[in-house]
Amino acid sequence: MLYSLIGHFIRFVIVKLFKNLEVLGEENQREHDSYLVTCNHESYNDVILLGVSLLPNQIHYMAKQELFNNKIFGKLLTGLNAFPVNRENPGPSTLKRPVKLLNDNKTVGIFPNGRRTSEEVPLKRGAATIALLAKKPILPAAYMGPDTIPGMFKQKAYIKFGTPIDVTDLPQGLKRQEKVDYITQQINERTKALQHELREHVNHQ
Helix, strand or coil, X not given: CHHHHHHHHHHHHHHHHCCCEEEECHHHHHHCCCCEEEECCCCHHHHXXXXXXXXXXXXXXXXXXXXXXXXXXXXXXHHCCCEEEXXXXXXXXXXXXXXXXXXXXXEEEECCCCCCCCCCCCCCCHHHHHHHHHCCCEEEEEEECCCCCHHHHCCCEEEEECCCECCCCCCCCCCHHHXXXXXHHHHHHHHHHHHHHHHHHHHCC
């Protein structure tokens, strides 16, 4: 309930009132009922606007467990479908929760960068591993726009979704870790391509 209320309120303000979000490739969202969505991660804005762009579908985000130390803020995060992950010492439960969510036809959101940055960094392999275990497709996305929350009200943001990555259709003969590496590389390439396409789109407006 909380996720839906806040999400629709933000969509009304940012999309309807200020017209500051343009979503491209929405048709790719409808190819599957359940998927793991990935995106570049430069600020909290991409977390918020990625969620808005997928409504009424709700994203279950992985979040570092330290954010849940404050009981009030932790309850808020839980109400917004976030769940804690121990980044320093990940265990089997780190994979079990998102895999179960995907198997329950929920959408899981992961930022393979691992942290907020505008620089190119090696991607974490968690998204590929989870999608492979759940046998669910990965919906790649890219964000371009303001990097501060107040900036959402002043500057237009863009999100583009790409063609889903089918983790059940991989080159023959790959071992498990090779499959994970291959999928991670696909996420990396698709994300870069989407970012390039967004820049081209904005430049031609």
